[in-house]
Amino acid sequence: MIEKIEIKNFKSILNDNISLGRLNVFIGENGVGKSNILEALLFASIANTYETIDADLLYNNGFRVCKPSLLLSSFKGKTQSSSIDINIGTKAGRIDSSISPEDVDSITSKWKKDVILGDSIDEEVKNIVNLSEMGLKKQIEHLAENEKFELLEKHIKKIAIIRNLIKKQLVELRGVEHIDKRFKDLSNYIIYTLNTEALRGIPEFQKSRKGIYGENLDLIINELNKEELAELKEYIYSVSWLSDFFIDEDDSLKKEGYKLNYSKSLLYFRDKYMQKKNNLFSSENSNEGILHVLFYLSTIISSKTPKLFAVDNIETSLNPHLCRHLMTKISELVKKHDKQMLITTHNPAILDGLNLFDDDIRLFEVYRTDLGDTKTRRITLNEKMKNKGYKLSELWTNGKLGAISNNF
Numbered sequence: 403m404i405e406k407i408e409i410k411n412f413k414s415i416l417n418d419n420i421s422l423g424r425l426n427v428f429i430g431e432n433g434v435g436k437s438n439i440l441e442a443l444l445f446a447s448i449a450n451t452y453e454t455i456d457a458d459l460l461y462n463n464g465f466r467v468c469k470p471s472l473l474l475s476s477f478k479g480k481t482q483s484s485s486i487d488i489n490i491g492t493k494a495g496r497i498d499s500s501i502s503p504e505d506v507d508s509i510t511s512k513w514k515k516d517v518i519l520g521d522s523i524d525e526e527v528k529n530i531v532n533l534s535e536m537g538l539k540k541q542i543e544h545l546a547e548n549e550k551f552e553l554l555e556k557h558i559k560k561i562a563i564i565r566n567l568i569k570k571q572l573v574e575l576r577g578v579e580h581i582d583k584r585f586k587d588l589s590n591y592i593i594y595t596l597n598t599e600a601l602r603g604i605p606e607f608q609k610s611r612k613g614i615y616g617e618n619l620d621l622i623i624n625e626l627n628k629e630e631l632a633e634l635k636e637y638i639y640s641v642s643w644l645s646d647f648f649i650d651e652d653d654s655l656k657k658e659g660y661k662l663n664y665s666k667s668l669l670y671f672r673d674k675y676m677q678k679k680n681n682l683f684s685s686e687n688s689n690e691g692i693l694h695v696l697f698y699l700s701t702i703i704s705s706k707t708p709k710l711f712a713v714d715n716i717e718t719s720l721n722p723h724l725c726r727h728l729m730t731k732i733s734e735l736v737k738k739h740d741k742q743m744l745i746t747t748h749n750p751a752i753l754d755g756l757n758l759f760d761d762d763i764r765l766f767e768v769y770r771t772d773l774g775d776t777k778t779r780r781i782t783l784n785e786k787m788k789n790k791g792y793k794l795s796e797l798w799t800n801g802k803l804g805a806i807s808n809n810f
Contacts, residue, residue, distance in 0.1 A: 403422075403424065403492060403493065403587070403709075403710075403742050404422050404443075404490055404491070404492050404587070404588065404710065404742065405421065405422060405491050405492055405493065406419065406420065406421050406422065406490070406491035407419070407420050407422065407442070407443060407446075407488070407489070407490050407491075408420075408487075408488070408489040408490075409439070409442045409487075409488055410475075410483070410486070410487040410488070411474055411475045411482075411483040411485065411486050411487060412438065412441075412442045412445065412473065412474075412475065412486045412488065413435065413438045413441070413442075413472075413473060413475065413776075414434075414435040414438055414475070414770065414774065414775060414776040415435060415438055415439070415442060415475065415775065415776045416475045416477060416480075416773075416775035416776075417775070418439075418775075418776060418777055418778055420439070420766070420778050421780070422742070422744070422764065423761060423762045423763060423764035424736050424737060424741075424742050424743070424762040424763070425732065425733055425736050425742075425743050425745070425756075425762060425763050425764070426742075426743065426744045426745065426764050426766065427745045427746075427747060427752065427753070427756060427764070427765050427766065428744070428745065428746045428747075428766045428768050428778070429746075429747060429748070429753070429765070429766070429767060429768065429798065429803070429805040430767055430768035430769055430805045431769070431805065431806065431807050432748075434768045434769055434770050434776060435768055435770065435776030436746040436768045437466075437714055437746060438776060439744070439768065439776075439778070440593050440712040440714060440744055440746065441465060441466065441593070442486075442488055443488075443490075443588075443591060443712070443744070444463060444464070444465055444591060444593055444712075445460075445465070445486065445488060445499075445501065446488040446490055446497075446499045446588065447588050447589060447590075447591040448460065448463060448465075449488075449499045449501050449513075449515040449517055450497060450499065450517055450585055450588055450589055451589040454512060455501070455512060455513035455515060456510070456511075456512045456513070457509060457510045457511070462612075463592075463612065463614075464592070464593050464595065464612075464614040467509065468509065469506075469507060469508070469509045470503035470505070470506045470507070470508070470509075470511050470513075471506045471507055473486065473503075474486060474503075474506070475775070477773060477774055477775060478774075484502050484506075485500045485501060485502035486500070486501045486502070487499070487500050487501075488501070490585075490588060492585070492587075492588075494585065497517065497518070497585055497588070498517070498518045499515060499516070499517050499518075500515070500516040500517075501513050501514070501515045501516075502514050502515075586709075587708070587709040587710040587742070588710065590708040590709065590710065591708060591710045591711060591712070592612055592613075592614055592708050592711045592712070593614060593711070593712045593713075593714060594613075594614055594615075594616065594697075594701070594711060594712065594713045594714070595614060595615060595713075595714045595715070596615060596616040596694055596697060596713075596718060596719075597615040597616060598616075598690045598693065598694075598719060600615035600616045600617045601615075601616040601617075601619050601667075601685065601690070601693035601694065601697060602665050602667060602685050602686050602688070602693065603617070603619075603620065603665040603666040603667025603668075603669075603685055603686070604664055604665055604666075604686075605664075605666055616693070616694075616697050619667065619669060619685070619693065619696060619697050619700070620649055620667045620668045620669040620685070622697070622700045622701060622704055622706075622707060623647075623649060623669065623696065623700050624649045624651065624668070625704065625706050626700065626703065626704055627705070630703050630704060630705065633703055634696070634699055634700055634703055635647075637695075637699055637731065640695060640724065640727060640728070640731075641689075641691065641692050641695065643673050643674060643675055643689075644671060644672070644673070644674065644692060645672045645673065645674035645681070646671070646672045647669065647670065647671045647672070647692075647696070648669075648670055649668050649669060649670075650668045650669075650670055651668060653668055655670060655682070655684070660682060660683065660684055661684035661686045661687070662686070664686060665684060665685060665686035667684065667685040667686065669684070669685040669688075669696075670682060670683065670684055670685070671683055671684075671685070671688055671692065690719040691719050691720055691721065691724065693719075694718065694719050694720060695720070695724070695728060698713070698716070698728065698732065699731070699732075699735070702732065702735045702736060702739055702741050702743075703735060703739060705739075709740060709741055709742060710741070710742045711741075711742075711743060711744075712743065712744040712745065712746075713743065713744075713745050713746070714746050715746055715747065715748065716728075716745045716746070716747050716752065717747050717748065717749035717751070717752055720749075722749065722750075722751035723751070725749055725751040725752045725754075725755065726751050726752070726754040726755040727755065728755065729752050729753075729754075729755025729756055730755040731755075732755070733755065733756065733757065733760070733762075733763055736762075737762060750794070750795035750796075750798045750799050751795055753765065753793075753794035753795050753798060754793055754794055754795045756794060758781070758782060758783050758794070759783065759788060764780060765780070765781040765794075765803075766778045766779065766780055766781065767779045767781055767803060767804040767805040768805070769804065769805070779804070781803055781804075
């Protein structure tokens with residue numbers, strides 16, 4: 403699980419540090435940089451996973467591609483950096499990524515990367531580095547005593563060269579495999595931005611093989627094992643009209659006229675209020691809310707979906723009361739299934755499903771400073787607030803949490 407992320411020179415984020423929990427919710431005005439935080443993590447994920455980074459790869463992973471000169475922070479009165487630096491800390495160790503474009507003015511530019519294992523370097527490697535430095539220091543002391551300053555400068559440079567060489571060798575010889583194992587969750591990271599038509603299985607919205615728009619909902623459900631499917635069905639009560647859902651694996655119901663050929667989804671629902679002969683319908687005809695709810699719950703419950711993922715605007719298509727209920731259940735499920743989520747929202751009802759007295763559940767205000775750069779602030783409550791029974795939604799809309807505009 404990612405514990406800390408440090409972002410430098412990425413879009414509106416000039417320099418920010420965030421300590422993450424298991425469930426992380428980001429709120430703030432439109433345009434303050436909430437989605438930039440999610441994308442910075444995606445940028446680090448891509449750098450950690452692929453040898454070559456280009457515009458097509460970024461786009462296919464759901465990244466909002468623009469000219470590198472716009473990706474690199476560019477604020478008035480400050481020199482634009484040539485690289486984006488994203489450092490991530492986990493219990494397994496630390497990984498530092500420095501990513502720079504080959505052509506800062508070309509939207510199709512490839513990106514160069516330098517990914518280094520920091521605190522996660524094995525002890526034996528640290529010992530090699532330290533021994534090398536000790537030997538060199540002895541030589542330096544000897545040279546200094548004899549005033550051989552040219553040789554002295556060369557040996558000082560060797561210390562840095564040896565350290566960097568060993569780190570590079572670690573990455574090249576065993577680093578890729580080592581990183582993939584220790585930082586597998588980061589490599590599989592996805593940002594979901596659900597689209598109702600994609601959830602319905604409409605082909606023209608099948609844009610990503612990773613299913614970042616919800617394209618693979620029926621596949622996720624179909625791949626659940628018996629225990630996972632049974633657990634998912636425990637939440638049927640969350641949608642008042644729903645009596646059951648299932649996957650028509652051979653798509654035989656299409657031949658019986660239950661759907662046109664517009665949708666490729668094999669997911670079907672039963673309405674408990676309708677006559678038995680007329681209570682079955684496809685995702686092509688379904689209510690959009692049930693598609694979103696099933697996607698979130700199945701993605702958390704499934705053992706085959708990413709351990710680390712984000713959802714941009716989780717409240718889309720959901721009733722406020724359902725938002726609160728959904729977040730309560732998500733808070734429980736991410737712990738049970740060892741998942742980590744980052745979420746953005748503009749709906750105050752989402753906050754009412756959060757228990758901020760649980761350290762695994764974290765709420766952040768995202769804002770821009772007077773200089774325009776994005777910063778985050780963790781929102782916590784004291785015991786007095788708890789005892790008074792304030793709703794987080796009310797505190798937000800009343801301006802007590804920040805994350806609202808002061809311009810009107």
